[in-house]
Amino acid sequence: MSKPTFTNEFKQGVVDYVLDHPNESKVAVSKKFGVADSTVHKWLKEAKNNNGTINSRGSGNYSSDKKKSDTDPKASVTSMLEKLNISKSGYYDYLKRKPCNQKIRRAKLAVRIKEIHKESKEIYGAPKITRILQKEGYKVSERFVGKLMKENNIKAHYIKPYTVTTKDCDFSSRLHNILKRNFNTKAPDEAWCTDITYIYTQDEGFVYLNSIMDLYSRKIIAWTLSRTLEVDEVLKCLETAKRVRKTANPVVIQSDRGVH
Known part of the structure; x- marks a missing residue:
């Protein structure tokens, strides 16, 4: 051929x-x-x-x-x-042929929608973005904004309602409040305080932050990021703290156990 x-x-x-x-x-x-x-x-x-x-x-x-x-x-x-x-x-x-005014307007709106979506940490959907655009002087409807978002693959990532994740187990026979709210220790590595919270990241979205602080120096000595609240992730953070401090003495681990 x-x-x-x-x-x-x-x-x-x-x-x-x-x-x-x-x-x-x-x-x-x-x-x-x-x-x-x-x-x-x-x-x-x-x-x-x-x-x-x-x-x-x-x-x-x-x-x-x-x-x-x-x-x-x-x-x-x-x-x-x-x-x-x-x-x-x-x-x-x-x-x-040059783009018509309608195409130019749609392109400009798409850029502004992307900016608002990014500023909201990708949480806002068509209803909220429409209200913001209308306050800025744009004459748009929620349906039109939703159509532009779909064309440009812009999706809202909704946060799930808060749910209780701490298990209310009876540790009274095994765990004791040793510190009794006395958080002023006399030497390093006498007591560590642990906590878990969730934060928003640019690349991974919402993740859980596990952290351990030495109560003597108030310094974060170990931290890890995870997508779940599994026990293994918490233990990884503890192992990291032990490896960093290399202490052979017993350490008091203080946690609020989710109580507010």
């Missing part, structure tokens, strides 16, 4: 389309025009070296293009336009 050939005009049309649609992937463009994506990259590189044009942007001789398309319909855009009853001037005018 012979290798398909393409006119300079067809190449230039593909290059202009890519430049006018920067958000569309090269793979999608190659499928739309029936050429390999590596070929599209090659044409873009050639156009870049020639100030955005493929050689001389074609000879303008439509009859030669038509003749080439008769032998290989995929080699020229001319035959495709003729079959679709579309003029060349109209086709290239479409490729160079």
